Amino acid sequence: MTYRPWLGTLRPPIFGSLAMGRAGLRLLLRRKLFWVLYGLALMVFFFYFYMQYLVVWVQQQASDKTAIVAGVPVRIAEFTKFLDKLNLNGTASTFANFIWFEGYVSVIVLALAGAVLVGNDFQHGSLPFYLSKPITRWHYLLGKMLGVGAFVNLLSTVPALVLFFQAGLLYDWQTYYLDNWKLFFGILGYGAVLTVVLSVLLVTTAVLVRRTVPLIMVWTGLFVLSRALGAFLAENQRLGPQWRLIDVWNNAYLCGLYFLGAERTSAKTGFDQPAVWQAALVLAGLMAVCVLLLLKRVRAVEVVA
Amino acid sequence: MSGAESLVLAQASKWYGSVLALNQATLTLAAPITGLIGPNGSGKSTLIKLATGLIAPTLGTVTVYGVPANHWSANRLVGYCPDHDAFSEDLSGAQFIREMAGLCGLNRADAAMRAEATLRQVGMIDRADRAIRGYSKGMRQRIKLAQALLHEPRLLVLDEPLSGIDPVGRRELSLLFEQLAASGVQLLLSSHELEAIEQVCGHVAIMTRGRLVATGTLAQIREQLDHRPQAIRIDSPQQAELGRVLLALPGLLSLELHDGGAVVRLTSRREFETHFQRAVIAANIAICRYEPLDDSAHAVLGYVLGGSGKT
Numbered sequence: 201m202t203y204r205p206w207l208g209t210l211r212p213p214i215f216g217s218l219a220m221g222r223a224g225l226r227l228l229l230r231r232k233l234f235w236v237l238y239g240l241a242l243m244v245f246f247f248y249f250y251m252q253y254l255v256v257w258v259q260q261q262a263s264d265k266t267a268i269v270a271g272v273p274v275r276i277a278e279f280t281k282f283l284d285k286l287n288l289n290g291t292a293s294t295f296a297n298f299i300w301f302e303g304y305v306s307v308i309v310l311a312l313a314g315a316v317l318v319g320n321d322f323q324h325g326s327l328p329f330y331l332s333k334p335i336t337r338w339h340y341l342l343g344k345m346l347g348v349g350a351f352v353n354l355l356s357t358v359p360a361l362v363l364f365f366q367a368g369l370l371y372d373w374q375t376y377y378l379d380n381w382k383l384f385f386g387i388l389g390y391g392a393v394l395t396v397v398l399s400v401l402l403v404t405t406a407v408l409v410r411r412t413v414p415l416i417m418v419w420t421g422l423f424v425l426s427r428a429l430g431a432f433l434a435e436n437q438r439l440g441p442q443w444r445l446i447d448v449w450n451n452a453y454l455c456g457l458y459f460l461g462a463e464r465t466s467a468k469t470g471f472d473q474p475a476v477w478q479a480a481l482v483l484a485g486l487m488a489v490c491v492l493l494l495l496k497r498v499r500a501v502e503v504v505a
Numbered sequence: 506m507s508g509a510e511s512l513v514l515a516q517a518s519k520w521y522g523s524v525l526a527l528n529q530a531t532l533t534l535a536a537p538i539t540g541l542i543g544p545n546g547s548g549k550s551t552l553i554k555l556a557t558g559l560i561a562p563t564l565g566t567v568t569v570y571g572v573p574a575n576h577w578s579a580n581r582l583v584g585y586c587p588d589h590d591a592f593s594e595d596l597s598g599a600q601f602i603r604e605m606a607g608l609c610g611l612n613r614a615d616a617a618m619r620a621e622a623t624l625r626q627v628g629m630i631d632r633a634d635r636a637i638r639g640y641s642k643g644m645r646q647r648i649k650l651a652q653a654l655l656h657e658p659r660l661l662v663l664d665e666p667l668s669g670i671d672p673v674g675r676r677e678l679s680l681l682f683e684q685l686a687a688s689g690v691q692l693l694l695s696s697h698e699l700e701a702i703e704q705v706c707g708h709v710a711i712m713t714r715g716r717l718v719a720t721g722t723l724a725q726i727r728e729q730l731d732h733r734p735q736a737i738r739i740d741s742p743q744q745a746e747l748g749r750v751l752l753a754l755p756g757l758l759s760l761e762l763h764d765g766g767a768v769v770r771l772t773s774r775r776e777f778e779t780h781f782q783r784a785v786i787a788a789n790i791a792i793c794r795y796e797p798l799d800d801s802a803h804a805v806l807g808y809v810l811g812g813s814g815k816t
Contacts, residue, residue: 210581210609210610210611210656211610211611211612212610213577213610215607215610215612216607216608216609216610218607219604219607219608220607220608222607223604223607223608227593230595324591325589325591326591326592326593327559328554328557328559328585328587329587329591329605329652330608331558331559332557332558332559332580332583332584332585332587332653333580333605333608333609333656334577334578334580334581334609334610334656335577335580335608336577339577
């Protein structure tokens, strides 16, 4: 065994965050459960992908043709009527709805990811390894957020962009891309909102809760119960659309609709929606609370093995 | 920065709630390898965490080459090998080391190069592609050591680095520590393996009940314990003459003659040795063995902690 001096240079700590983000993503992707859940999320994508193709094919190839069903002639276009609600036509609603549906799987995946990415570091005592490297605690948290953010984008933004490019190829691609270039940036904007909100929220809850089961309970409360409660108060009790603001996912959805250029009244969660600025304000407030909690936690944490 | 001391604790105290874990510790690393010894709960781990910036002192200061130890840039100068292992068990040793290299700020090419170099240094290069979950305790120790060496630290803090390593591996790692020290890296090594500490470390720092009670070489510390008689075994074929000479020397507390030699107990070893050399030369006595019996790390630690010298 010999000691060989190395004369390279170390890059700034932000590169440590990037490395931690990559490592976190690899950590998730090494688990079979995440591939199963990712496969589940991709089923939503494949549904949109093939149905978008089917709708266009029916419109272009067989819209005026009829088929005999139980002796009754039915226009083939009628068969795809049930898909109209999903707006499978490459419009803003297509991508907003797609990301909305992806949310159901995302919430489950992220609840598990929080425990794997952050909770385990606290529980198993990995922190001394990370924090003895030339990074600050904020770089550590940023690295974890980057890992979560990358996974969120793999679940939502990337498939939505694939759908956007597919839609262009189904229609006159030059016209579609030129007319709808704002949708491309809208998808990126919606993705950015989800990335920031979900990664900050997940890292905060994981730092505070740490264990998988309580984390899933908190996460379910945030995304499922708040949605049900918001809808109940706004629709059943008619207390006003502002009560929907307690639904975090709906707030992100409204921001997404804004980025995509769609009217908030077209929201699939009901036409009576709070204003976009209100939703954005609630999300910003939530992020501020998360940062304050992280700040308190980061200052207080003592790395005691 | 180059002129600054590697690690300086100045009146550093650390409270955990109402528990005082470290009480006004003052220490400057002077030797290439310093051993940190003390019983469980004496504050060794707290001192190590302060040195590596994992915690901040409640009072006092801790600096590494002039930089506050809990500033991120100090970690560029410090390598830390924790006592416990908490790896991602699915990873191979090489993957783990490369990930740690990324955290140090190394680019992909440098990370791969440094990972290979450090794995080779710690003798794990041929087993680096196996999953960590299949590693023995000793292999895990080596992997921990490899990750601490990745960024070429100038100060290496090792918490129980020899725990669980077989005698051959222990010898190899001791050699590595000596090589690192020879190349200018300073080592602070905490261990319960007192023989290993004695073998490897030039200096020791002894802790008990949150206080740093003694620092220096074992001989220096033993010398300071003048209230504890020092025992020396001296063997000579001229036992009777040896006995007569010894009885005439100052500082002798007791003399036990036995087959082939004698065991003396002294108030001051230094004073005794000065006179002893002259006396045996003058009397022309052949000495075939001269062995201090209680200046081992075990004995010194025992005396410092208030015991009999047997730990």
